[in-house]
Amino acid sequence: MSRIRLLPLGSADRDMVAALRPALEADFDAVAEVGEIDLDLDQFLDPRRLQYNSTALINHLQGRYASIGGMRGDSPSLLAVVDEDLFIPILTYVFGEAQLGGRVAVVSYHRLQNERYGLPRDQGRLFERLHKEAVHELGHVFGLLHCPARECAMHISTYVEDIDMKPAALCPSCRRQLATLARA
Numbered sequence: 001m002s003r004i005r006l007l008p009l010g011s012a013d014r015d016m017v018a019a020l021r022p023a024l025e026a027d028f029d030a031v032a033e034v035g036e037i038d039l040d041l042d043q044f045l046d047p048r049r050l051q052y053n054s055t056a057l058i059n060h061l062q063g064r065y066a067s068i069g070g071m072r073g074d075s076p077s078l079l080a081v082v083d084e085d086l087f088i089p090i091l092t093y094v095f096g097e098a099q100l101g102g103r104v105a106v107v108s109y110h111r112l113q114n115e116r117y118g119l120p121r122d123q124g125r126l127f128e129r130l131h132k133e134a135v136h137e138l139g140h141v142f143g144l145l146h147c148p149a150r151e152c153a154m155h156i157s158t159y160v161e162d163i164d165m166k167p168a169a170l171c172p173s174c175r176r177q178l179a180t181l182a183r184a
């Protein structure tokens with residue numbers, strides 16, 4: 001059975017991360033827990049873009065996790081949750097990033113909030129979007145690639161509207177792949 005450790009960082013909403021835990025346990029037939037670490041996110045801030053470098057954050061988490069023996073086969077996969085705006089150098093922004101087949105992923109809900117688009121705050125919708133992107137990034141960690149099926153959480157999302165179009169669930173093909181990968 002897979003193990004997942006959720007890591008709310010910075011000022012990420014702890015209640016929302018706690019609510020993700022049972023959802024992800026059901027999605028991945030996994031055991032999930034919520035951890036806490038002390039980490040100053042300012043070190044990942046790009047002063048010119050005023051955004052946070054998601055690759056640098058992932059690399060930092062991986063280095064730190066390795067130093068405590070966390071990269072072993074039976075260690076939980078880490079999903080960091082932040083409300084900072086993330087980027088990678090070639091893109092304007094990212095909703096999240098993951099090490100494909102690795103151990104660490106990050107997801108941001110900064111651009112998942114209705115208020116950012118001049119719409120009324122909607123916590124239910126926000127949680128739904130965060131859940132979908134959490135499944136997507138963890139799917140990468142467990143070895144899944146992007147999926148052409150629109151009815152699949154592994155379908156790529158560029159805009160928040162794309163997220164709203166897809167479900168939080170994996171399509172039958174990705175489910176089968178996940179089962180195969182888990183046995184490997």
Ligand SMILES: [Zn+2]
Pocket residue numbers: 136140146156
């Ligand atoms: Zn992806």
Ligand SMILES: [Zn+2]
Pocket residue numbers: 147148149152153154155170171172173174175
């Ligand atoms: Zn799929």
